[in-house]
Amino acid sequence: MAPVTVVPLNEMDGRRLYYTFIAGARKVIEHQVELNKINVFPVNDGDTGTNLASTIRAVIDSLHPHKSYKITADRIAETTLVNARGNSGIIFAQFLYGMSAETGNFKTITVSQFAESIKNSVRYIYEAVANPVEGTMLTVIKDWANYIYENRHRFSDFNEIFLSSLTVLNKSLIDKIKAYSPCKSKCC
Numbered sequence: 254m255a256p257v258t259v260v261p262l263n264e265m266d267g268r269r270l271y272y273t274f275i276a277g278a279r280k281v282i283e284h285q286v287e288l289n290k291i292n293v294f295p296v297n298d299g300d301t302g303t304n305l306a307s308t309i310r311a312v313i314d315s316l317h318p319h320k321s322y323k324i325t326a327d328r329i330a331e332t333t334l335v336n337a338r339g340n341s342g343i344i345f346a347q348f349l350y351g352m353s354a355e356t357g358n359f360k361t362i363t364v365s366q367f368a369e370s371i372k373n374s375v376r377y378i379y380e381a382v383a384n385p386v387e388g389t390m391l392t393v394i395k396d397w398a399n400y401i402y403e404n405r406h407r408f409s410d411f412n413e414i415f416l417s418s419l420t421v422l423n424k425s426l427i428d429k430i431k432a433y434s435p436c437k438s439k440c441c
Contacts, residue, residue: 259412262410263363264362266321266325266360266361267318267319267320267323267324268318269322269411270318270329271317271318271329273411273415274312274329275312275313278313281302281309282309282310285302286302288302289301289302300341301339301341301390303339304338304339305341307338307342308333308337308338308341309345312329312332312333316329321359322359322361323353323356323358323359326353327353330349330350333345333349334346334347334349340382341390343381344378347377347378347380347381348374348378348394349374350374351374351375352370352374354374355369356370364401364410365406367401368401368402369405371398372398375394375395378391379391392425393422393425393426396421396424396425397421397422400421401418404418
């Protein structure tokens, strides 16, 4: 089998944003049961995965990519805001709205521009929650956004920075599970 060559992605347009979002959305939908199981705070109602899947499914079902990054980001944000379900859906929709609002009118963006927009979008999710609590979905998003921002000059390729950021996401998620699990870290 021939080795797979990954072409560097130094600029992201609307199509790349859309297909990147769809790839992540499909993973959320695929793992929504697992997400429901780790939903322990503020209420162990087991619906985080279902609500996130429902919120993002609307994008899959109704949007098509535009060439412009800004137009696609706006459309994704609007669709998730209109279709947000539960706290997790609202928080994620607010994050996407913040990302859209904090992005200039660009047809394409670089890693550095993307990092600026998501770093600035974190405040939207904290403002959307009456009593924000660390150790929740808010913290996972914030940790990821901080990592992307802090490493924006280290990476110029979206593929590399996204793959690199998985470690931070996993650590933040595991820390969240340990902090709020009924068995307090014995499960992890």
